[in-house]
Amino acid sequence: MSADPDLVVVGSGFFGLTVAERAATELGKRVLVIERRSHLGGNAYSEPDPETGIEVHRYGAHLFHTSNTRVWEYVNRFTDFTGYQHRVFTIYQGRVYPMPVNLATICEYAGRAMSPDEARAWVAEHAAEIDVDDAQNFEEKGVALVGRPLYEAFFAGYTAKQWQTDPKELPASIVSRLPVRYTFDNRYFSDTYEGLPVDGYTAWLERMADHPLIEVRLDTDWFDMRDSLPADVPTVYTGPLDRYFDFSEGELGWRTLDFEPEVLTTTGDFQGTPVMNYADRDVAYTRIHEFRHFHPERKHYPTDKTIIMKEYSRFAESGDEPYYPINTAEDRAKLERYRELARKEATNRRVLFGGRLGTYKYLDMHMAIGSALTLFENRIAPWFTEGESFDGADLAEA
Numbered sequence: 468m469s470a471d472p473d474l475v476v477v478g479s480g481f482f483g484l485t486v487a488e489r490a491a492t493e494l495g496k497r498v499l500v501i502e503r504r505s506h507l508g509g510n511a512y513s514e515p516d517p518e519t520g521i522e523v524h525r526y527g528a529h530l531f532h533t534s535n536t537r538v539w540e541y542v543n544r545f546t547d548f549t550g551y552q553h554r555v556f557t558i559y560q561g562r563v564y565p566m567p568v569n570l571a572t573i574c575e576y577a578g579r580a581m582s583p584d585e586a587r588a589w590v591a592e593h594a595a596e597i598d599v600d601d602a603q604n605f606e607e608k609g610v611a612l613v614g615r616p617l618y619e620a621f622f623a624g625y626t627a628k629q630w631q632t633d634p635k636e637l638p639a640s641i642v643s644r645l646p647v648r649y650t651f652d653n654r655y656f657s658d659t660y661e662g663l664p665v666d667g668y669t670a671w672l673e674r675m676a677d678h679p680l681i682e683v684r685l686d687t688d689w690f691d692m693r694d695s696l697p698a699d700v701p702t703v704y705t706g707p708l709d710r711y712f713d714f715s716e717g718e719l720g721w722r723t724l725d726f727e728p729e730v731l732t733t734t735g736d737f738q739g740t741p742v743m744n745y746a747d748r749d750v751a752y753t754r755i756h757e758f759r760h761f762h763p764e765r766k767h768y769p770t771d772k773t774i775i776m777k778e779y780s781r782f783a784e785s786g787d788e789p790y791y792p793i794n795t796a797e798d799r800a801k802l803e804r805y806r807e808l809a810r811k812e813a814t815n816r817r818v819l820f821g822g823r824l825g826t827y828k829y830l831d832m833h834m835a836i837g838s839a840l841t842l843f844e845n846r847i848a849p850w851f852t853e854g855e856s857f858d859g860a861d862l863a864e865a
């Protein structure tokens with residue numbers, strides 16, 4: 468990019484690319500996207516495994532789903548979607564059950580056929596200790612929703628591994644991410660639209676960035692080069708919020724994931740499904756992904772080998788990739804202080820914060836895209852077109 472950029476975007480995940488694409492296409496602005504990693508796309512990045520050619524999601528399985536029509540229409544400008552519907556199974560004490568908890572899970576666990584009403588009565592009997600409206604934390608909410616036996620079988624062990632935190636200390640909202648269904652519907656998501664990008668995530672992400680006014684600079688840490696940028700250039704920052712402020716309020720807590728990929732040459736199908744959860748505490752990993760099953764329509768995948776990836780979870784230390792915000796009370800207090808600083812930064816230095824890392828919020832892909840579209844429409848476009856001031860008043864909520 469020869470001329471100075473009109474807008475700098477720090478980070479090329481879905482949030483950053485959506486802002487960049489909108490500013491270039493809609494406003495004709497020159498956008499410079501700065502990316503620390505050697506590839507674009509943040510954690511949604513995927514690539515073919517060199518040995519098998521199977522598309523691997525390097526930062527864990529990414530399943531696109533949304534009920535937001537605006538987001539769905541927007542993403543369809545860049546990619547077609549397959550008809551993939553996510554379904555997950557879980558292994559507990561040597562037996563396989565469908566997740567999230569549905570009528571089949573309950574019948575299988577109880578060892579007998581039940582009608583929806585019978586299953587409701589069975590769960591209510593085992594959840595009598597707590598009312599769902601009174602549930603204050605993960606454990607209480609989980610028990611209230613599925614009853615103590617199913618909670619202990621399918622949630623307690625998995626969550627101990629996933630969070631290494633007493634479930635009484637975790638917010639109820641984490642368990643509420645999963646539906647409980649008294650039908651045999653075993654879809655993981657309940658959204659209106661769902662699918663996987665036909666040509667893969669990277670082709671989709673590259674199309675978003677493919678605009679003459681967008682330059683993506685890879686392998687570049689914004690903190691090392693920000694002084695070389697024009698001092699007053701508006702910036703959308705999607706990196707870690709605490710790092711931006713040099714950790715002045717302390718570090719925000721994150722969980723990180725370790726992935727262990729393995730190519731198997733003795734079979735073309737290891738587990739018969741894309742994601743198998745492991746509910747038992749004595750299995751160290753939380754789940755195994757088998758990527759070929761995300762794309763049953765791809766006939767070029769080899770039939771005699773497959774690639775699997777075990778997933779482990781632990782507390783993030785400095786240098787680890789942050790995945791899930793932990794959100795303890797202490798984290799939330801720090802976050803409040805960082806948000807106050809972010810508001811000032813927006814007003815004083817024209818920096819807006821967004822995305823999962825920039826807001827310390829667990830955002831699904833469709834949420835990141837939706838919130839980027841909103842930020843663009845409400846803040847960035849008016850600023851460029853109407854010369855509105857960069858008031859940071861409600862920014863942290865964008």
Ligand SMILES: O=c1ccn([C@@H]2O[C@H](COP(=O)(O)OP(=O)(O)O[C@H]3O[C@H](CO)[C@H](O)[C@H](O)[C@H]3O)[C@@H](O)[C@H]2O)c(=O)[nH]1
Nearest residue numbers: 530555557566621622623625626629641642644645742744
């Ligand atoms: O078998 C399970 C599954 C989930 N949980 C608990 O429920 C919470 C919420 O479940 P999510 O599926 O949202 O959490 P995951 O980290 O397993 O989910 C990730 O993988 C999912 C698909 O497998 C979806 O893609 C989801 O959006 C993505 O965050 C988990 O943290 C965990 O504490 C269990 O106890 N047992």
